[in-house]
Amino acid sequence: MENPYFLVKVVDKQWAEKFMDGEVFMRAISCFGDLSRRSKDSQNQFRGDVLEGFSYSFKNHHNPFEHIEDTSGNISEIAPNQVGLIDVLKYREKIFCLYALEYDIQKSQFIVPDERISEFGDTAVIVYRPQAFLYRVCQEMLGRFGKDFWTSFMRVDYDVDFSTERPYDEFSKAPSYSWQKEFRIALDLAQGKFDPDTISNITDFARLTFPGKIEEDTNPDSLADSITLNIGDTRDISISVPVFTLFDGKAIESHIPKDALPPYSITPLIVPRPPKPTFFKLVSQLP
Numbered sequence: 001m002e003n004p005y006f007l008v009k010v011v012d013k014q015w016a017e018k019f020m021d022g023e024v025f026m027r028a029i030s031c032f033g034d035l036s037r038r039s040k041d042s043q044n045q046f047r048g049d050v051l052e053g054f055s056y057s058f059k060n061h062h063n064p065f066e067h068i069e070d071t072s073g074n075i076s077e078i079a080p081n082q083v084g085l086i087d088v089l090k091y092r093e094k095i096f097c098l099y100a101l102e103y104d105i106q107k108s109q110f111i112v113p114d115e116r117i118s119e120f121g122d123t124a125v126i127v128y129r130p131q132a133f134l135y136r137v138c139q140e141m142l143g144r145f146g147k148d149f150w151t152s153f154m155r156v157d158y159d160v161d162f163s164t165e166r167p168y169d170e171f172s173k174a175p176s177y178s179w180q181k182e183f184r185i186a187l188d189l190a191q192g193k194f195d196p197d198t199i200s201n202i203t204d205f206a207r208l209t210f211p212g213k214i215e216e217d218t219n220p221d222s223l224a225d226s227i228t229l230n231i232g233d234t235r236d237i238s239i240s241v242p243v244f245t246l247f248d249g250k251a252i253e254s255h256i257p258k259d260a261l262p263p264y265s266i267t268p269l270i271v272p273r274p275p276k277p278t279f280f281k282l283v284s285q286l287p
Contacts, residue, residue, distance in 0.1 A: 002155070003102035003111065004264040006256075007130040007183055008246070010099055011121035016240050019125050024137060024229040026094035026187060029053050029170070031225050033091065051160060051174055055087040055280065059165040063282070083162045085280040088198055089190055090170060092217070094227055096137075096185040100155055101126065101246065103263050110249040114179040118243045126252070128260040129237035134269070136231040137185060144229070145221075149189050154268030156182040183266075189222035192276035196223075202279070212277035 009019055018025075033052025058064060063082040102111040127133045134153060141151055156171050158178040170186045193215040207214065221227050245251050253261065 002265055003104060004262060005100040005102045005181075005183075005266070006263045007127040007133065007266075008099040008101045009125045009127070010117055010243055010246075011123060011125070013121075013123040013240075015121070016123040016125050020234050020238060020240060022230050022232045022234055024096055024140075024231055025226060026096045026185070026229065027226045028091065028224075029093050029095055030091040032095075033086070049173065049177065051086075051283070053086040053088075053090040053281075054160060054168050054172065054283065055085050055090060056167050057084040057160065057162055057164060058082055060163060064165065082282050082284050084283045086283060087278050087280060088194070089188075089192065089276065089278045092188075092190045092195060092222060093170060094187040094189070095170070096187075098127070098183045098185075100181045100183045101252070101263075102181065105262065108262070110252050112249060113181070113246050115247065116179060117246065120243075122243050123240055124243045124246050125234075125238050125240050126256065127234070127238045128256045128263070130263075130266055132237045133231075133234065134185075134266070136234075137229060138269075140229045140231045141187065145189065148191060148219075149187060150191075150271060150273055151185065151187050152269050152271050153183070153185040154270060156180075156184050187227075189219055190217050191222075192278075193217035193219075193222075194279075198279065206279070210277060210279075 009016070011019065015025075029052045032049055061081050061083050066082070099113065099117060101113065103109070104111055138151065141149055152170070154171055156173050156177075158173050158175045160168060160172055160174045171184055173182070192212075195217050199214065199216055202210075202214065217223060239255050241252075241255055245255070
């Protein structure tokens with residue numbers, strides 16, 4: 001059983017005001033995971049994670065798809081020390097990240113976050129009616145994208161394990177980030193199509209062996225590194241406080257309407273979708 005929680009966006013004050021005005025700024029996963037594409041404010045250990053888009057881990061750094069086995073069963077690695085795969089299609093997904101501010105029901109108090117959370121900004125916007133917030137986000141997606149999108153939201157699992165062989169999704173991160181207690185909204189507009197850069201780098205051999213049709217993504221929202229959803233003013237469901245307020249459980253309660261307390265857990269939205277043929281980048285060493 002997880003603790004119930006509110007959603008919190010920790011940013012600098014100027015961006016907090018825009019969020020309360022209804023601007024939900026979503027960035028492509030590649031902006032956080034791909035070192036060559038990260039924006040300047042992602043160049044730190046908190047916002048940057050080279051494993052974003054991680055899709056599959058190899059057991060004990062052994063790539064089961066790239067090795068040579070002789071008649072005696074001895075294995076020679078083609079490329080040693082590989083830990084897994086990053087899905088290129090996932091790189092183009094947009095995400096919006098929040099903090100899950102947990103509440104201890106037995107002690108009737110909020111659980112104080114790790115102090116590192118203040119590195120994200122000086123202001124915390126506490127969404128004390130998170131269901132209303134998520135409903136507005138989904139309504140905006142429906143109105144703007146119609147049927148041409150996929151979305152899901154849930155808390156991130158910090159379950160990446162390099163000692164096992166298994167798949168992962170958009171909601172998996174390394175255990176070292178568990179202090180972030182991230183709640184993530186993911187949006188996929190690519191619909192299995194590839195950006196022009198990826199297509200230009202596909203070899204003739206890859207084209208011959210690719211299991212599906214290779215289609216180019218021409219959707220400007222999908223190709224953009226960021227998009228902004230406009231869900232309308234959120235001041236009826238949220239409050240803005242200095243970030244240090246989060247480190248005093250009683251102070252948090254004093255700002256929140258009494259009829260919104262205590263919080264409760266949010267049912268994840270997990271929309272199924274069929275697997276799509278994709279290309280992968282190899283992760284060759286630990287980040």
